Amino acid sequence: MSYTAPSDPVNKKPVKVAQLCDLCHCRKAVLKRPKNLQKLCKECFFDVFETEIHNTIVDNKLFHRGEKIAVGASGGKDSTVLAHMMKFLNDKYDYGIQIYLLSIDEGIVGYRDDSLATVQRNQKQYGLPLEIFSFKDLYGWTMDEIVSVAGIRNSCTYCGVLRRQSLDRGAQKLGIQHVVTGHNADDMAETVLMNILRGDVARLEKSTSILTSSKGSPIKRSKPFKYCYQKEIVLYAHYRKLDYFSTECTYAPEAFRGTARELMKNLEVVRPSCIIDIIHSGENLFLKPAAGGRRQGRRRGPGTTSANTTSTTTSTGPVDGSRCERCNYLSRNRICKACMLLEDLDKNRAAVTIETDTSHDGAAKTLRSLERLAF
Amino acid sequence: MANVTVEFLGGLDVVVQKQRVHKLHLPAEVVSVGDLIEYIASTLIKNPRDVAVFLEDGGVRPGIITLINDTDWELEGQTEYVLEDNDVVSFTSTLHGG
Numbered sequence A: 001m002s003y004t005a006p007s008d009p010v011n012k013k014p015v016k017v018a019q020l021c022d023l024c025h026c027r028k029a030v031l032k033r034p035k036n037l038q039k040l041c042k043e044c045f046f047d048v049f050e051t052e053i054h055n056t057i058v059d060n061k062l063f064h065r066g067e068k069i070a071v072g073a074s075g076g077k078d079s080t081v082l083a084h085m086m087k088f089l090n091d092k093y094d095y096g097i098q099i100y101l102l103s104i105d106e107g108i109v110g111y112r113d114d115s116l117a118t119v120q121r122n123q124k125q126y127g128l129p130l131e132i133f134s135f136k137d138l139y140g141w142t143m144d145e146i147v148s149v150a151g152i153r154n155s156c157t158y159c160g161v162l163r164r165q166s167l168d169r170g171a172q173k174l175g176i177q178h179v180v181t182g183h184n185a186d187d188m189a190e191t192v193l194m195n196i197l198r199g200d201v202a203r204l205e206k207s208t209s210i211l212t213s214s215k216g217s218p219i220k221r222s223k224p225f226k227y228c229y230q231k232e233i234v235l236y237a238h239y240r241k242l243d244y245f246s247t248e249c250t251y252a253p254e255a256f257r258g259t260a261r262e263l264m265k266n267l268e269v270v271r272p273s274c275i276i277d278i279i280h281s282g283e284n285l286f287l288k289p290a291a292g293g294r295r296q297g298r299r300r301g302p303g304t305t306s307a308n309t310t311s312t313t314t315s316t317g318p319v320d321g322s323r324c325e326r327c328n329y330l331s332r333n334r335i336c337k338a339c340m341l342l343e344d345l346d347k348n349r350a351a352v353t354i355e356t357d358t359s360h361d362g363a364a365k366t367l368r369s370l371e372r373l374a375f
Numbered sequence B: 001m002a003n004v005t006v007e008f009l010g011g012l013d014v015v016v017q018k019q020r021v022h023k024l025h026l027p028a029e030v031v032s033v034g035d036l037i038e039y040i041a042s043t044l045i046k047n048p049r050d051v052a053v054f055l056e057d058g059g060v061r062p063g064i065i066t067l068i069n070d071t072d073w074e075l076e077g078q079t080e081y082v083l084e085d086n087d088v089v090s091f092t093s094t095l096h097g098g
Protein backbone atom coordinates (compact mmCIF):
# COMPACT_ATOMS: atom_id res chain seq x y z
CA MET A 1 0.00 0.00 0.00
CA SER A 2 1.22 3.45 -0.81
CA TYR A 3 -0.07 6.92 -0.42
CA THR A 4 -2.14 8.71 -3.04
CA ALA A 5 -2.41 12.39 -2.32
CA PRO A 6 -5.66 14.18 -3.06
CA SER A 7 -5.39 16.02 -6.36
CA ASP A 8 -4.64 19.70 -6.69
CA PRO A 9 -7.71 21.26 -8.20
CA VAL A 10 -6.76 23.54 -11.05
CA ASN A 11 -9.97 25.34 -11.85
CA LYS A 12 -8.80 28.86 -11.24
CA LYS A 13 -11.58 31.31 -11.72
CA PRO A 14 -11.37 35.06 -11.18
CA VAL A 15 -11.75 35.69 -7.46
CA LYS A 16 -14.43 38.10 -6.29
CA VAL A 17 -13.68 40.51 -3.47
CA ALA A 18 -16.29 38.85 -1.28
CA GLN A 19 -14.35 35.59 -1.55
CA LEU A 20 -11.10 36.94 -0.17
CA CYS A 21 -9.45 35.78 3.02
CA ASP A 22 -10.47 37.73 6.14
CA LEU A 23 -6.87 38.00 7.30
CA CYS A 24 -4.60 38.71 4.33
CA HIS A 25 -7.31 40.07 2.01
CA CYS A 26 -5.34 38.91 -0.99
CA ARG A 27 -5.97 35.20 -1.51
CA LYS A 28 -9.16 33.26 -1.97
CA ALA A 29 -10.67 31.93 1.24
CA VAL A 30 -11.01 28.16 1.23
CA LEU A 31 -12.71 27.51 4.54
CA LYS A 32 -14.85 29.05 7.23
CA ARG A 33 -13.53 28.32 10.72
CA PRO A 34 -16.11 26.55 12.85
CA LYS A 35 -15.13 28.42 15.99
CA ASN A 36 -15.57 31.98 14.75
CA LEU A 37 -16.81 31.71 11.16
CA GLN A 38 -13.71 33.50 9.92
CA LYS A 39 -12.99 32.89 6.22
CA LEU A 40 -9.37 31.97 5.59
CA CYS A 41 -7.08 31.14 2.71
CA LYS A 42 -4.88 28.05 2.93
CA GLU A 43 -1.74 29.90 4.00
CA CYS A 44 -3.46 31.90 6.72
CA PHE A 45 -5.23 28.78 7.95
CA PHE A 46 -1.92 26.94 8.32
CA ASP A 47 -0.50 29.87 10.19
CA VAL A 48 -3.46 30.37 12.52
CA PHE A 49 -3.94 26.67 13.23
CA GLU A 50 -0.27 26.03 13.98
CA THR A 51 0.04 29.15 16.11
CA GLU A 52 -3.02 28.26 18.17
CA ILE A 53 -1.57 24.85 19.00
CA HIS A 54 1.75 26.45 19.85
CA ASN A 55 -0.08 28.83 22.19
CA THR A 56 -1.94 25.96 23.83
CA ILE A 57 1.38 24.23 24.44
CA VAL A 58 3.03 27.33 25.85
CA ASP A 59 0.07 28.50 27.95
CA ASN A 60 -0.29 25.10 29.56
CA LYS A 61 3.48 24.56 29.86
CA LEU A 62 3.07 21.12 28.34
CA PHE A 63 6.76 20.51 27.64
CA HIS A 64 10.08 21.46 29.09
CA ARG A 65 13.43 21.65 27.37
CA GLY A 66 15.21 18.34 27.15
CA GLU A 67 12.01 16.38 27.70
CA LYS A 68 11.46 13.15 25.78
CA ILE A 69 7.92 12.73 24.53
CA ALA A 70 6.17 9.85 22.81
CA VAL A 71 3.47 10.54 20.26
CA GLY A 72 0.90 7.76 20.41
CA ALA A 73 0.83 7.04 16.67
CA SER A 74 -1.83 4.91 15.02
CA GLY A 75 -1.48 6.12 11.46
CA GLY A 76 -4.92 7.71 11.73
CA LYS A 77 -5.65 11.33 10.96
CA ASP A 78 -5.33 12.77 14.45
CA SER A 79 -2.07 11.11 15.40
CA THR A 80 -0.56 11.73 11.97
CA VAL A 81 -1.32 15.43 12.20
CA LEU A 82 -0.02 15.35 15.77
CA ALA A 83 3.29 13.78 14.78
CA HIS A 84 3.71 16.29 11.98
CA MET A 85 2.73 19.18 14.24
CA MET A 86 5.06 18.24 17.10
CA LYS A 87 7.97 17.91 14.74
CA PHE A 88 7.07 21.16 12.96
CA LEU A 89 6.58 23.22 16.13
CA ASN A 90 9.64 21.77 17.83
CA ASP A 91 11.73 22.84 14.85
CA LYS A 92 10.07 26.22 14.48
CA TYR A 93 9.93 27.31 18.12
CA ASP A 94 12.84 25.27 19.42
CA TYR A 95 11.07 23.56 22.32
CA GLY A 96 14.16 21.41 22.69
CA ILE A 97 12.16 18.21 23.06
CA GLN A 98 12.96 14.76 21.70
CA ILE A 99 10.02 13.20 19.85
CA TYR A 100 9.41 9.48 19.44
CA LEU A 101 6.60 7.75 17.61
CA LEU A 102 5.10 5.07 19.80
CA SER A 103 2.76 2.58 18.15
CA ILE A 104 0.78 -0.26 19.56
CA ASP A 105 0.16 -3.32 17.43
CA GLU A 106 -3.09 -4.75 18.72
CA GLY A 107 -2.84 -7.65 16.31
CA ILE A 108 -5.81 -7.05 14.04
CA VAL A 109 -5.12 -8.60 10.66
CA GLY A 110 -6.21 -6.48 7.71
CA TYR A 111 -6.39 -3.35 9.79
CA ARG A 112 -3.56 -2.65 12.17
CA ASP A 113 -0.93 -4.14 9.90
CA ASP A 114 -1.96 -1.67 7.18
CA SER A 115 -2.13 1.28 9.52
CA LEU A 116 1.31 0.46 10.91
CA ALA A 117 2.62 0.62 7.37
CA THR A 118 1.37 4.22 7.35
CA VAL A 119 3.19 4.95 10.61
CA GLN A 120 6.34 3.50 9.08
CA ARG A 121 6.01 5.90 6.16
CA ASN A 122 5.42 8.77 8.60
CA GLN A 123 8.59 7.78 10.39
CA LYS A 124 10.54 8.38 7.19
CA GLN A 125 8.57 11.47 6.19
CA TYR A 126 9.14 13.20 9.54
CA GLY A 127 12.47 11.61 10.41
CA LEU A 128 11.34 10.52 13.86
CA PRO A 129 12.33 7.32 15.67
CA LEU A 130 9.56 4.73 15.83
CA GLU A 131 8.95 1.99 18.40
CA ILE A 132 6.21 -0.60 18.09
CA PHE A 133 4.92 -2.68 20.99
CA SER A 134 2.46 -5.47 20.42
CA PHE A 135 -0.33 -6.90 22.55
CA LYS A 136 1.06 -10.28 21.71
CA ASP A 137 4.43 -9.50 23.27
CA LEU A 138 3.02 -7.64 26.24
CA TYR A 139 0.06 -9.86 27.08
CA GLY A 140 0.41 -13.00 25.00
CA TRP A 141 -2.79 -12.27 23.09
CA THR A 142 -3.56 -10.58 19.78
CA MET A 143 -6.86 -8.76 19.44
CA ASP A 144 -7.92 -11.33 16.84
CA GLU A 145 -7.39 -14.06 19.41
CA ILE A 146 -9.19 -12.07 22.08
CA VAL A 147 -12.17 -11.53 19.80
CA SER A 148 -12.34 -15.21 18.95
CA VAL A 149 -12.68 -15.93 22.65
CA ALA A 150 -14.51 -12.92 24.06
CA GLY A 151 -16.71 -12.05 21.10
CA ILE A 152 -16.81 -9.01 18.91
CA ARG A 153 -19.13 -7.01 21.09
CA ASN A 154 -16.48 -6.70 23.79
CA SER A 155 -13.59 -6.06 21.45
CA CYS A 156 -13.29 -2.33 22.06
CA THR A 157 -13.43 -2.73 25.83
CA TYR A 158 -10.46 -5.06 25.80
CA CYS A 159 -8.66 -3.11 23.17
CA GLY A 160 -9.10 0.22 24.95
CA VAL A 161 -7.92 -1.01 28.35
CA LEU A 162 -4.94 -2.86 26.97
CA ARG A 163 -3.91 -0.10 24.59
CA ARG A 164 -3.89 2.51 27.31
CA GLN A 165 -1.67 0.35 29.44
CA SER A 166 0.53 -0.62 26.50
CA LEU A 167 1.28 3.01 25.74
CA ASP A 168 2.45 3.51 29.31
CA ARG A 169 4.49 0.34 29.31
CA GLY A 170 6.02 1.15 25.94
CA ALA A 171 6.89 4.66 27.04
CA GLN A 172 8.42 3.37 30.23
CA LYS A 173 10.59 0.92 28.33
CA LEU A 174 11.88 3.79 26.23
CA GLY A 175 12.54 5.88 29.31
CA ILE A 176 9.89 8.39 28.31
CA GLN A 177 7.67 10.02 30.88
CA HIS A 178 5.26 11.88 28.68
CA VAL A 179 2.80 10.43 26.18
CA VAL A 180 1.09 12.88 23.83
CA THR A 181 -2.16 11.82 22.19
CA GLY A 182 -4.23 13.22 19.36
CA HIS A 183 -7.51 13.63 21.24
CA ASN A 184 -9.28 16.63 19.83
CA ALA A 185 -12.11 18.95 20.79
CA ASP A 186 -14.73 16.70 19.21
CA ASP A 187 -13.49 13.72 21.24
CA MET A 188 -13.56 15.79 24.42
CA ALA A 189 -17.00 17.20 23.74
CA GLU A 190 -18.27 13.72 22.99
CA THR A 191 -16.93 12.44 26.31
CA VAL A 192 -18.42 15.39 28.16
CA LEU A 193 -21.79 14.79 26.51
CA MET A 194 -21.68 11.10 27.35
CA ASN A 195 -20.74 11.74 30.94
CA ILE A 196 -23.53 14.29 31.27
CA LEU A 197 -26.06 11.95 29.68
CA ARG A 198 -24.94 9.19 32.02
CA GLY A 199 -24.92 11.55 34.98
CA ASP A 200 -21.31 10.67 35.64
CA VAL A 201 -20.26 14.04 37.04
CA ALA A 202 -17.25 12.50 38.75
CA ARG A 203 -15.63 11.68 35.43
CA LEU A 204 -16.32 15.05 33.90
CA GLU A 205 -13.47 16.84 35.59
CA LYS A 206 -10.85 14.39 34.46
CA SER A 207 -12.17 14.08 30.94
CA THR A 208 -11.53 17.70 30.06
CA SER A 209 -8.09 18.24 31.52
CA ILE A 210 -5.37 18.85 29.00
CA LEU A 211 -2.63 17.30 31.12
CA THR A 212 -3.25 14.32 33.34
CA SER A 213 -0.86 12.65 35.66
CA SER A 214 -1.82 10.46 38.52
CA LYS A 215 0.16 10.64 41.69
CA GLY A 216 2.76 7.92 41.68
CA SER A 217 2.60 7.39 37.94
CA PRO A 218 5.80 8.06 36.09
CA ILE A 219 3.91 8.72 32.86
CA LYS A 220 1.93 11.88 32.22
CA ARG A 221 -0.39 12.37 29.31
CA SER A 222 -1.29 15.46 27.37
CA LYS A 223 -3.60 16.46 24.58
CA PRO A 224 -2.29 19.41 22.60
CA PHE A 225 -5.29 19.18 20.24
CA LYS A 226 -7.78 19.66 23.04
CA TYR A 227 -9.15 22.82 21.43
CA CYS A 228 -8.84 21.70 17.81
CA TYR A 229 -11.95 20.87 15.85
CA GLN A 230 -11.91 17.53 14.10
CA LYS A 231 -12.96 19.31 10.94
CA GLU A 232 -9.91 21.57 11.00
CA ILE A 233 -7.57 18.68 11.74
CA VAL A 234 -8.89 16.83 8.71
CA LEU A 235 -8.70 19.93 6.53
CA TYR A 236 -5.17 20.59 7.73
CA ALA A 237 -4.14 17.05 6.83
CA HIS A 238 -5.87 17.46 3.47
CA TYR A 239 -4.25 20.77 2.53
CA ARG A 240 -0.84 19.74 3.84
CA LYS A 241 -1.28 16.44 1.99
CA LEU A 242 -0.37 14.39 5.03
CA ASP A 243 -0.33 10.66 4.57
CA TYR A 244 -2.87 9.11 6.91
CA PHE A 245 -4.76 5.88 7.18
CA SER A 246 -8.55 5.87 7.35
CA THR A 247 -9.76 2.34 6.96
CA GLU A 248 -12.20 1.28 9.60
CA CYS A 249 -11.14 -1.37 12.09
CA THR A 250 -12.66 -4.79 11.44
CA TYR A 251 -14.23 -4.70 14.87
CA ALA A 252 -15.36 -1.09 14.88
CA PRO A 253 -18.93 -0.60 15.93
CA GLU A 254 -20.64 0.04 12.62
CA ALA A 255 -23.49 2.31 13.52
CA PHE A 256 -22.89 5.93 14.33
CA ARG A 257 -26.61 6.23 14.75
CA GLY A 258 -27.83 7.28 18.13
CA THR A 259 -24.36 7.99 19.43
CA ALA A 260 -23.30 11.12 21.27
CA ARG A 261 -21.04 11.76 18.28
CA GLU A 262 -23.96 11.88 15.90
CA LEU A 263 -25.89 14.21 18.15
CA MET A 264 -22.88 16.49 18.22
CA LYS A 265 -22.34 16.45 14.45
CA ASN A 266 -25.96 17.44 14.01
CA LEU A 267 -25.62 20.25 16.53
CA GLU A 268 -22.48 21.41 14.76
CA VAL A 269 -24.40 21.96 11.53
CA VAL A 270 -26.69 24.40 13.30
CA ARG A 271 -24.06 26.00 15.50
CA PRO A 272 -20.44 25.17 14.70
CA SER A 273 -19.08 26.52 17.97
CA CYS A 274 -21.13 24.02 19.96
CA ILE A 275 -18.11 21.74 20.29
CA ILE A 276 -16.03 24.22 22.25
CA ASP A 277 -19.16 25.33 24.11
CA ILE A 278 -19.73 21.78 25.32
CA ILE A 279 -16.12 21.51 26.50
CA HIS A 280 -16.46 24.76 28.41
CA SER A 281 -19.61 23.46 30.07
CA GLY A 282 -17.70 20.35 31.05
CA GLU A 283 -14.83 22.37 32.43
CA ASN A 284 -17.12 24.40 34.62
CA LEU A 285 -19.02 21.58 36.21
CA PHE A 286 -17.51 20.60 39.52
CA LEU A 287 -18.37 18.18 42.22
CA LYS A 288 -19.39 19.67 45.48
CA PRO A 289 -18.14 17.47 48.27
CA ALA A 290 -21.41 16.62 49.92
CA ALA A 291 -21.73 15.38 53.45
CA GLY A 292 -24.59 12.97 52.97
CA GLY A 293 -22.95 11.14 50.11
CA ARG A 294 -25.18 12.88 47.56
CA ARG A 295 -23.32 14.51 44.76
CA GLN A 296 -24.28 17.50 42.76
CA GLY A 297 -22.63 19.65 40.17
CA ARG A 298 -21.94 23.27 40.72
CA ARG A 299 -20.73 26.06 38.58
CA ARG A 300 -17.46 27.66 39.35
CA GLY A 301 -17.90 31.38 39.32
CA PRO A 302 -15.51 34.12 40.22
CA GLY A 303 -14.86 33.95 43.93
CA THR A 304 -16.82 30.80 44.51
CA THR A 305 -17.47 30.21 48.14
CA SER A 306 -19.54 27.46 49.55
CA ALA A 307 -20.33 26.57 53.12
CA ASN A 308 -17.79 23.80 53.24
CA THR A 309 -14.70 24.82 51.35
CA THR A 310 -12.30 23.27 53.78
CA SER A 311 -11.56 20.27 51.61
CA THR A 312 -11.05 20.99 47.96
CA THR A 313 -10.44 17.50 46.72
CA THR A 314 -12.74 14.59 47.18
CA SER A 315 -10.97 11.43 48.11
CA THR A 316 -13.33 8.58 47.58
CA GLY A 317 -12.18 5.05 47.09
CA PRO A 318 -8.61 3.80 46.97
CA VAL A 319 -5.77 6.26 46.83
CA ASP A 320 -4.12 7.37 43.64
CA GLY A 321 -0.81 5.64 43.30
CA SER A 322 -1.66 2.16 44.51
CA ARG A 323 -0.53 -0.72 42.34
CA CYS A 324 -1.87 -3.91 40.84
CA GLU A 325 -0.84 -6.96 42.81
CA ARG A 326 -0.09 -8.97 39.69
CA CYS A 327 1.57 -6.68 37.22
CA ASN A 328 2.53 -3.74 39.40
CA TYR A 329 0.76 -1.34 37.06
CA LEU A 330 -1.00 1.62 38.64
CA SER A 331 -4.46 0.67 39.71
CA ARG A 332 -7.13 1.97 42.01
CA ASN A 333 -8.10 -1.61 42.73
CA ARG A 334 -6.13 -4.57 44.01
CA ILE A 335 -6.06 -6.14 40.56
CA CYS A 336 -5.90 -3.81 37.57
CA LYS A 337 -8.51 -3.86 34.84
CA ALA A 338 -6.16 -5.39 32.28
CA CYS A 339 -5.26 -8.28 34.56
CA MET A 340 -8.94 -8.90 35.29
CA LEU A 341 -9.78 -8.98 31.60
CA LEU A 342 -6.86 -11.29 30.89
CA GLU A 343 -7.97 -13.61 33.65
CA ASP A 344 -11.44 -13.86 32.12
CA LEU A 345 -9.85 -14.59 28.78
CA ASP A 346 -7.74 -17.42 30.12
CA LYS A 347 -10.79 -18.98 31.72
CA ASN A 348 -12.70 -18.77 28.48
CA ARG A 349 -9.85 -19.96 26.32
CA ALA A 350 -9.98 -23.41 27.88
CA ALA A 351 -13.61 -23.67 26.91
CA VAL A 352 -13.22 -22.76 23.26
CA THR A 353 -9.83 -24.07 22.17
CA ILE A 354 -11.30 -26.99 20.30
CA GLU A 355 -13.43 -24.79 18.07
CA THR A 356 -10.90 -22.06 17.37
CA ASP A 357 -7.71 -23.91 16.57
CA THR A 358 -8.71 -24.53 12.97
CA SER A 359 -8.35 -21.03 11.58
CA HIS A 360 -7.02 -17.89 13.17
CA ASP A 361 -7.73 -15.05 10.79
CA GLY A 362 -11.10 -16.35 9.88
CA ALA A 363 -12.27 -16.90 13.41
CA ALA A 364 -13.07 -13.31 14.10
CA LYS A 365 -14.83 -12.89 10.79
CA THR A 366 -16.96 -15.95 11.30
CA LEU A 367 -17.82 -14.88 14.78
CA ARG A 368 -18.77 -11.53 13.50
CA SER A 369 -21.13 -12.85 10.88
CA LEU A 370 -22.62 -15.22 13.40
CA GLU A 371 -23.29 -12.36 15.76
CA ARG A 372 -24.90 -10.43 12.95
CA LEU A 373 -27.24 -13.29 12.29
CA ALA A 374 -28.22 -13.34 15.89
CA PHE A 375 -29.57 -9.80 15.75
CA MET B 1 -22.27 17.48 -19.65
CA ALA B 2 -19.36 18.49 -17.54
CA ASN B 3 -16.30 16.32 -16.97
CA VAL B 4 -15.60 16.40 -13.27
CA THR B 5 -13.39 14.56 -10.84
CA VAL B 6 -14.99 13.28 -7.67
CA GLU B 7 -12.89 12.10 -4.74
CA PHE B 8 -13.93 10.06 -1.74
CA LEU B 9 -11.42 10.55 1.06
CA GLY B 10 -10.88 9.87 4.73
CA GLY B 11 -12.26 6.35 4.46
CA LEU B 12 -15.36 7.27 2.46
CA ASP B 13 -14.07 5.28 -0.51
CA VAL B 14 -15.62 2.20 1.11
CA VAL B 15 -18.97 3.17 -0.39
CA VAL B 16 -17.62 3.45 -3.94
CA GLN B 17 -15.74 0.19 -4.46
CA LYS B 18 -12.72 1.50 -2.53
CA GLN B 19 -11.81 3.75 -5.39
CA ARG B 20 -10.76 7.16 -4.16
CA VAL B 21 -10.82 9.04 -7.44
CA HIS B 22 -13.64 8.89 -9.98
CA LYS B 23 -13.45 10.77 -13.27
CA LEU B 24 -16.99 11.33 -14.41
CA HIS B 25 -18.56 12.40 -17.64
CA LEU B 26 -21.82 13.70 -16.31
CA PRO B 27 -25.13 13.42 -18.17
CA ALA B 28 -26.75 16.70 -19.18
CA GLU B 29 -29.29 16.70 -16.38
CA VAL B 30 -26.57 16.82 -13.73
CA VAL B 31 -26.00 20.54 -13.45
CA SER B 32 -25.38 21.43 -9.81
CA VAL B 33 -23.52 19.84 -6.92
CA GLY B 34 -26.93 18.91 -5.55
CA ASP B 35 -27.60 16.93 -8.75
CA LEU B 36 -24.16 15.39 -8.49
CA ILE B 37 -24.90 14.11 -5.00
CA GLU B 38 -28.08 12.46 -6.19
CA TYR B 39 -26.19 11.02 -9.12
CA ILE B 40 -23.54 9.56 -6.82
CA ALA B 41 -26.16 8.02 -4.57
CA SER B 42 -28.03 6.45 -7.47
CA THR B 43 -25.19 5.45 -9.78
CA LEU B 44 -21.82 5.34 -8.05
CA ILE B 45 -22.84 3.71 -4.79
CA LYS B 46 -23.64 0.12 -5.71
CA ASN B 47 -24.85 -1.17 -2.38
CA PRO B 48 -28.06 0.62 -1.33
CA ARG B 49 -27.14 0.15 2.33
CA ASP B 50 -24.06 2.32 1.82
CA VAL B 51 -26.12 5.34 0.84
CA ALA B 52 -26.79 6.02 4.54
CA VAL B 53 -23.05 6.37 5.10
CA PHE B 54 -22.98 9.19 2.56
CA LEU B 55 -26.38 10.83 2.93
CA GLU B 56 -28.67 11.69 5.78
CA ASP B 57 -32.16 13.03 5.13
CA GLY B 58 -31.21 13.56 1.50
CA GLY B 59 -28.22 15.77 2.29
CA VAL B 60 -24.53 15.01 2.73
CA ARG B 61 -24.19 13.54 6.16
CA PRO B 62 -22.92 15.79 8.95
CA GLY B 63 -19.29 14.90 9.58
CA ILE B 64 -18.42 14.69 5.89
CA ILE B 65 -16.49 17.65 4.52
CA THR B 66 -17.42 18.68 0.98
CA LEU B 67 -14.87 20.66 -0.98
CA ILE B 68 -15.31 22.18 -4.42
CA ASN B 69 -11.90 22.77 -5.98
CA ASP B 70 -10.44 22.57 -2.48
CA THR B 71 -12.78 25.23 -1.12
CA ASP B 72 -15.34 24.37 1.54
CA TRP B 73 -18.65 24.21 -0.27
CA GLU B 74 -20.16 26.48 2.39
CA LEU B 75 -18.30 29.25 0.60
CA GLU B 76 -19.46 28.13 -2.84
CA GLY B 77 -23.21 27.97 -2.47
CA GLN B 78 -23.31 24.31 -1.40
CA THR B 79 -25.77 22.28 -3.47
CA GLU B 80 -26.54 25.27 -5.71
CA TYR B 81 -23.03 25.43 -7.14
CA VAL B 82 -23.11 24.95 -10.90
CA LEU B 83 -20.50 22.46 -12.07
CA GLU B 84 -17.97 23.32 -14.73
CA ASP B 85 -15.55 21.25 -16.75
CA ASN B 86 -12.51 20.06 -14.75
CA ASP B 87 -14.05 20.84 -11.38
CA VAL B 88 -12.87 18.65 -8.54
CA VAL B 89 -15.42 17.81 -5.88
CA SER B 90 -14.19 15.93 -2.84
CA PHE B 91 -15.99 14.32 0.06
CA THR B 92 -13.90 13.60 3.15
CA SER B 93 -15.20 11.68 6.10
CA THR B 94 -14.19 12.93 9.51
CA LEU B 95 -15.98 10.02 11.15
CA HIS B 96 -13.90 7.11 9.92
CA GLY B 97 -10.81 5.60 11.46
CA GLY B 98 -8.76 7.14 14.19
Ligand code: SF4
Binding pocket: A106, A143, A155, A156, A157, A159, A160, A249, A250, A251, A252, A253
Ligand atom coordinates in the same frame (compact mmCIF):
# COMPACT_ATOMS: atom_id res chain seq x y z
S1 SF4 C 1 -12.40 -0.24 16.85
FE1 SF4 C 1 -12.27 -1.28 18.82
S2 SF4 C 1 -11.13 -3.13 18.38
FE2 SF4 C 1 -10.79 -1.78 16.65
S3 SF4 C 1 -8.90 -0.68 17.15
FE3 SF4 C 1 -10.59 0.57 17.87
S4 SF4 C 1 -10.88 0.00 20.01
FE4 SF4 C 1 -9.63 -1.61 19.03
Ligand SMILES: [Zn+2]
Binding pocket: A021, A022, A023, A024, A025, A026, A027, A040, A041, A042, A043, A044, A045
Ligand atom coordinates in the same frame (compact mmCIF):
# COMPACT_ATOMS: atom_id res chain seq x y z
ZN1 LIG D 1 -5.09 34.75 3.94
Ligand SMILES: [Zn+2]
Binding pocket: A324, A325, A326, A327, A328, A329, A335, A336, A337, A338, A339
Ligand atom coordinates in the same frame (compact mmCIF):
# COMPACT_ATOMS: atom_id res chain seq x y z
ZN1 LIG E 1 -2.34 -5.80 36.54
